[in-house]
Amino acid sequence: MTLYEIAFSAELIEGAEERQVRANLTRLFQADERRIAQLFSGRRVIIKNRLDAAAAEKYRAALAQAGARVEVVPMPDVEEIELASPPVEPSKTPAPVSEAAPTATRVSVAPRDEVMAAFANVDAPDFGLAPVGADLQDPAAEVAPPALDLSRYTLAPAGSDIGEATPEAPAPVPDTSHLKLL
Secondary structure, X not given: OOOEEEEEEEEEOOOOOHHHHHHHHHHHHOOOHHHHHHHOOOOOEEXXXXXXXXXXXXXXXXXXXXXXXXXXXXOOOOOOOOOOOOOOOOOOOXXXXXXXXXXXXXXXXXXXXXXXXXXXXXXXXXXXXXXXXXXXXXXXOOOOOOOOOOOOOOOOOOOOOOOOOOOOOOOOOOOOOOOOOO
C-alpha cells in the first residue's frame, strides 16, 4: 500500500491573503504564532506523513480550504535490510577459539531521503548475536602464583591468647591541694 506525506512550502492558493491563511492555519492546527511562523519560513515542511490516499486527500482539501497550497507526495518504499544468518545451535562441548577474525554480514540500506543518502556508503558490519551459553569474553591468560616462603609462619591452637593488648594502668591523679579559688 502506498503511503503519502503532506508538505507545505509557504505557497498560498491564488487570491488568498497571507494574514488570513495564517489565522486559518492557527485555528486548524490549534497552534501558536511561533509554530505558524515556522510553516511560513519558506522551507519545505512536512505537515503529516504515513497517510493512505483517502486521508491525504482529506488533509489536502482542508488545507486548500484554509488557503494553503500543499504538496501530496508518495513516500518511498520501506527500506529493506539484509539480516544476519540465524545462530548455529550450540554444541555440548565448547568450540575451540580460532585466531581468525569473525566474518560478519553487511547491511545494505537504500537511502530514503537526502539525509540518509549521506550514509549510503558507510561500511557497517551487522554483528549478530552469540549462541546461548557462548563465552563472550576472551580467555584470560594464566598467571603463575607468586613464589612466597611461608615456612616461618605457624598457626596458634584454637582458643589460645595470641597477644591481646593488656590494659594500661590508670594515670596517676595529680595533686591539686595547693590550688585555691578566689
